[in-house]
Amino acid sequence: MTNLQSLRQQAARRQSLRCYYCECPMWERDATTLSASFGLSKAQANLLRCTAEHLRPKSEGGPANRTNIVAACLFCNRTRHKAKNPRCPESYKKYVRKRMQRGRWLTGLFVFRTLE
Template sequence: MAERYHLPVGLLNRLRCTAEHLKPRTNGGRESLDNIVAACVFCNQTRHKMRDVLSPVAYQQRVRRRVEARKWHPLECHPLLR
């Protein structure tokens, strides 16, 4: 895919699907279906690096606003997100 869209492999890795714990394991979150959702690597890492970690709902709203404004993933990724 990287060759097809002329993107660096590192950029595609950012979009790789991961298991996101809504309540982090470090805070008592469990390995259960109601606590795990699919998220790209970037979203998963970004949420937990924030000084004040947002609730899952607040973070989802933040991501949606930024995606709509085309300010979430680099512009090179936008053709992949259609």
């Protein structure tokens, strides 16, 4: 196991296996339980896979340590980094939460509807 994997697992436990940004439940090893619990397809469950997120990017000298690594679902992690100029983590978290309140984040997932 790499240091980053270990840090991701620690962050996931600290966060009760919930995404740092959207607070949706995530999975680490097997999506089957999450899929069954929320009636998700394999593709939908894959969006909720737990990933490691650097709050301060490696490219800007962000360290791989406990204070800089959080657990984020694949959807939030990818969406944040697709942007031409990604928002800072706190700004992105507020953006995601606002979109969720409006029903415009992870739309179509049963998980989203259960968190309202």
